[in-house]
Every structure is written in C-alpha cells, then in structure tokens.
Amino acid sequence: MGATAAGGQPTREQVHDYWALLKPRVMTLVVFSGIAGLIVAPGSLHPVLAAVAILCIAVSAGAAGAINMWYDRDIDAVMARTKRRPIPTGRVHPSEALAFGIVLTIFSVMLMGLAVNWTAAALLALATLFYVFVYTMWLKRRTPQNIVIGGAAGAFPPMIGWAAVTGTVDPGSIVLFALIFMWTPPHFWALSLYRCDDYAKVGVPMLPVVAGKAATKRQMLLYTLLLLPLAPLPAVMGLTGWVYGLAAVILGLLFVHHALRVLRAPDAGNADHGPAKQMFKFSLTYLFGLFALMMLDKAPGLAVLAGLGG
Ligand code: HEM
Numbered sequence: 001m002g003a004t005a006a007g008g009q010p011t012r013e014q015v016h017d018y019w020a021l022l023k024p025r026v027m028t029l030v031v032f033s034g035i036a037g038l039i040v041a042p043g044s045l046h047p048v049l050a051a052v053a054i055l056c057i058a059v060s061a062g063a064a065g066a067i068n069m070w071y072d073r074d075i076d077a078v079m080a081r082t083k084r085r086p087i088p089t090g091r092v093h094p095s096e097a098l099a100f101g102i103v104l105t106i107f108s109v110m111l112m113g114l115a116v117n118w119t120a121a122a123l124l125a126l127a128t129l130f131y132v133f134v135y136t137m138w139l140k141r142r143t144p145q146n147i148v149i150g151g152a153a154g155a156f157p158p159m160i161g162w163a164a165v166t167g168t169v170d171p172g173s174i175v176l177f178a179l180i181f182m183w184t185p186p187h188f189w190a191l192s193l194y195r196c197d198d199y200a201k202v203g204v205p206m207l208p209v210v211a212g213k214a215a216t217k218r219q220m221l222l223y224t225l226l227l228l229p230l231a232p233l234p235a236v237m238g239l240t241g242w243v244y245g246l247a248a249v250i251l252g253l254l255f256v257h258h259a260l261r262v263l264r265a266p267d268a269g270n271a272d273h274g275p276a277k278q279m280f281k282f283s284l285t286y287l288f289g290l291f292a293l294m295m296l297d298k299a300p301g302l303a304v305l306a307g308l309g310g
C-alpha cells in the first residue's frame with residue numbers, strides 16, 4: 001500500500017480506492033440476483049448463514065473485479081470510461097490490487113465452504129475463475145463472442161444463492177442462470193454501441209467494432225426475443241406465482257420494444273446514441289425488476305394474499 005496516515009492507518013482516499021477496485025455498482029445487481037436465488041430456492045437457511053452466503057458472493061465478485069482491473073490496466077488507462085480507475089491513475093499499485101483480489105477470493109470461497117456448504121463454494125470459485133481466466137484473460141481481447149461466453153460468469157450468483165440453501169444445482173437454478181446469460185449480451189452491447197470508439201481505440205474486438213452497429217443491433221434483438229419466453233419459466237415451474245409470470249412478460253415486451261427502437265435508430269456517432277443509452281439503462285431496470293418480483297412472488301405467490309388462488 002502507498003502512503004498511509006499517521007499510525008499506519010489507511011487514509012480515507014485509500015479506503016475509497018480499494019472499494020472502487022471491487023466495482024461496487026455492478027456488485028449491487030450481482031448481490032441482488034444472489035439474494036433472489038437464495039429466496040426462491042426450495043427450503044430455508046438460517047438468516048446468519050444467508051447473510052454470510054451473500055457476503056461471500058459480494059466479496060468474491062468484488063475480488064474478481066479487482067483482478068480484472070489488474071489485468072486490464074493497460075487498456076483501462078486509455079479508455080475514457082475507465083482511465084480514472086485507481087490503477088491507471090497510479091493511486092493503487094498493480095501488484096497490490098492483484099494481491100487484494102487473490103486474498104479476498106480465497107477468503108470468500110473458504111468462508112462459503114466452511115460456513116455454508118461446499119457446492120456453493122465450488123460454484124463461487126468457478127464463477128470467479130471463469131470471469132478472470134475465461135472472460136478477462138482469454139476471450140475479451142480475442143473474439144466478439146467474449147461477453148456471450150465469458151458473460152456466463154455473471155450468471156452464477158443466483159445459482160450460488162440457490163446452492164447455499166439446497167446444496168445442489170437444480171433445474172430451477174439453471175433457469176435463473178439462463179436468464180442472466182441471455183440478458184448479458186443486450187445489456188452490454190447496448191453500452192458498447194455508444195462506447196464503440198473506446199473499444200476500437202484499444203483494439204478490444206467488441207461486436208460493433210468488428211461486425212458493425214447494424215449486426216450488433218440485430219443480435220441484441222435476437223437475445224431479447226430469446227429472453228421473452230425464458231423469463232416467465234420460474235412461474236411455469238411453480239417457483240413463483242403468476243404475478244411474476246405476467247410481470248416477466250410485460251418487462252420482456254418492453255425490452256424487445258427497446259431493442260426495436262435501437263434497431264430502427266440511425267447509426268449515430270459515439271456520443272449521441274439516445275435509444276442505445278436508454279436500452280442500457282432499461283436493461284438494469286429489467287433485471288432488478290425481474291428479481292424483485294420473483295422474490296415478492298415466491299410460491300405460493302402474491303395472488304394468494306389477494307385471495308385469488310396460487
Ligand atoms: C461479460 C458481461 C458483462 C459486461 C462486459 C458488462 C459490462 C458493463 C459495463 C462496461 C458497464 C458500464 C459501467 C460504467 O459505466 O462504467 C456495466 C454496468 C453495469 N453492469 Fe454490466 N456487464 C456484464 C455483465 C453484468 C452482470 C452479469 C451484471 C449483474 C447481474 C451487471 C450489472 C451491471 C450494473 C448494475 C451496471 C451499472 C453500474 C453503474 O451504475 O455504473 N453486468 N456493465
């Protein structure tokens with residue numbers, strides 16, 4: 001660690017920088033989807049163990065983010081969106097970020113295994129390793145399919161939350177995994193449409209850079225259409241009530257609507273790409289909304305409260 005305040009205590013700025021290494025804003029949705037897996041899973045977990053499981057998911061995801069920032073420090077220093085991060089600005093030394101990420105990964109996986117169960121711990125380790133090795137180190141700089149395949153890392157949290165309760169991987173948790181897996185390409189490609197120049201500058205082969213904006217928009221529509229029948233499946237499987245199922249269809253139609261608006265919009269320059277920006281924002285509302293409703297409508301469902309049957 002660099003300079004510390006008197007008494008060896010880290011300064012407020014250092015705490016802030018190490019916090020930033022954990023990509024805390026992305027972590028909110030990772031944690032939210034993990035909690036949804038935990039709540040929708042059949043069975044129950046002692047509240048203290050549930051809190052430990054969520055803490056482990058948060059810490060592991062953050063640690064993976066720190067290792068990602070260590071590996072990507074060369075390109076992060078060039079891209080407008082990432083150049084103010086703690087490593088490119090020299091506020092955290094790369095080796096310190098790497099050590100921080102490795103120590104937190106080991107801590108969170110071991111804690112999950114010892115306190116909760118080893119299936120959840122193994123899935124947590126797999127998600128972290130997948131994000132670091134498969135996405136960050138292998139695919140990100142090699143193929144425009146990087147986020148389709150590598151994005152699987154971000155689909156693990158609800159499966160991990162579920163496994164914390166049941167100790168198993170079940171059809172229900174595979175559906176929750178598939179949901180985030182299908183959601184990630186439109187989520188990220190919407191952003192990459194208006195951040196295209198950044199990626200081109202550093203030679204990262206994101207889809208709009210390699211295949212063009214029109215092809216990217218068609219792929220985004222395809223994934224939103226695949227999500228449409230997938231998202232209501234938890235209701236069909238009886239994991240939630242029909243209120244969730246109905247909401248999933250409505251949210252899905254809105255997501256398709258955004259994809260169509262993006263498809264029809266002219267291929268504007270980097271800075272002003274209104275519909276893509278709106279779709280990126282909506283992608284976050286969509287997934288937060290879906291998981292929030294899933295938790296609220298966990299079987300037997302909200303309809304029971306309203307006296308309408310389950
Ligand atoms: C490979 C897959 C993914 C890629 C490449 C990706 C990429 C990005 C990028 C570049 C941003 C913009 C951050 C910024 O403006 O600086 C972003 C934002 C965000 N992503 Fe993703 N993402 C992926 C998957 C996920 C997953 C799985 C989740 C959670 C389930 C997620 C949650 C979020 C959230 C909550 C934000 C908003 C953060 C903010 O407010 O700045 N992302 N993502």
Ligand SMILES: CC(C)=CCC/C(C)=C/CC/C(C)=C/COP(=O)(O)OP(=O)(O)O
Nearest residue numbers: 026057060061064068127128131153154157
């Ligand atoms: C439970 C667990 C260990 C989960 C880890 C997976 C995880 C946090 C997935 C989110 C994916 C993500 C933030 C991708 C951005 O990477 P990027 O490098 O393309 O984005 P950047 O350019 O902003 O660094």
